[in-house]
Amino acid sequence: MHLKIAEPETDERLLIEAAQRDPSRFAGLYEQNFDRVYAFIARRVPTREEAQDLTAEVFHQALASIGKFEWRGTPFVAWLLGITWNTLSAHWERNGKRQEVPADELELAGNDGKIERRAMLAKLVDSLPPDQRLVVVRRFMEQRSIREVAQELSRSEGAIKQLQLRALQALRARLRSSYE
């Protein structure tokens, strides 16, 4: 199974130009980059709520300033992660926290293997069978306990753990195959 994470340059350029002409065409760029931006932020803030708020802020700013973007061959995600980093810095300043920015982190962000892995994982979750996908969403993305998920789905805790195991095994297998 081969997953295409980055669109070819020409496709991405077309998406950018379409969004610049008509902001309602921003959906393609959003779908293509959401997981990477979210994963980048989620690694650096303690709570899911903060990650969601900052991700929303990044995309609002990106949409508002996409007309300023000039295509010079640099991947769009690099420009997007620049906005992301500025947003994170402003967030830390507002909260009285300062975090040193490694000089090369931003440059490497666009090619961060962990971010790419999480972005790919987000897409793979959608390919799981419905019951496994539901357990993964409730258990990890919404961070609920085994007991809460079991009550909601009217299943035993043991059954939920089994579904969780099979889902993780399936995702691991698909991640492996996507890197081969």
Added chain:
Amino acid sequence: MNNYAEELDRAIEAASSGKPVELDPEKSELVQVALDLKTIADPEFREQLKAELLHGTKRMPFVPGAITREIPNHLEPRSTFLPTLSGIGYGNYPLNQRSFAASLGAHITVLALVVASGVWAASHDRLQPRVTTHLLLPSDYTYAVGSGGMHGGGGGGSLDKLPASHGQPPRFSAEQLTPPRVVVATESRLPVPPTVIGPPNVTFPADRMGDPLSAAITPSNGPGVGGGIGNNRGNGVGSGDGDGVGVGYRAGFGGGTYIPGMGGVSAPRPIYDPEPEYSDEARKAKYQGNVLLWVVVGADGRTRNVKVQRSLGMGLDEQAIKTVNTWRFVPAMKDGQPVAVQVSIEVNFRLF
């Protein structure tokens, strides 16, 4: 298999809380997948943000190069936001143009209705006029003796040479058992006070013909015939013809028409009796009350000689007369023949 699933879950919990855990390579790999999954966005949030962005772009004017960092303000609790047309929070929620148009239209419609109802209420009287009429028969009211206002009459006599005696006439009654006499031929063993036919509640001024108790002049029943007092005929008093008093005939007093309920005269029955209209003057002044009319209902069923007995003014008397003049009746009957009668009509003008 169950044990493995439980061990894996415990390892995931431990790794999530930052505790060091020693795991075999396979389990470690699965735990890492689980930890990575915890950094993936909730699909619901992903779709919500997408909708927010796309719907927001439909309304937000796009200004190339304008970086509006302050617009989203997502660090504030979202419950404090309310979508506004152009203020803070604009674009943070998906807005539907159709919903906006429908809401705007509904508000304009309601506002127009409020304004229109206010204008209508200001230009119309809130009080609605209501006019009712009542036909009053003699038992319903008290007659007042006036000059020429009442008619009917009676007369009689016993062929005496002398003119009839003057004085207070007997009282009126609906039925006559004993006719009036000044000179009584024989005394009855069961004497009944003499009466004449007419409204029982009429009081008569003195110095009228026929006081059977008067001894001031020579007693005389008068030169008439029939048994009453006077110079004509009948069991009444006066120069008329009948059982009443005065120059008229049949009953009552004064001369002219019958009175319903007296002497076997039936009441006229209205067959066309539209209600009078309120006068503009009285309606604007919120003036209300009763008008009492004195009306002759002819043998042809038409009204005539309509006169105001109790006036109200402000044009309401005229309205009442104008309308009553158009009324039509089944005429009053006496002995199978239609006769003219006097009735009163009360017109009530009310505002509700």
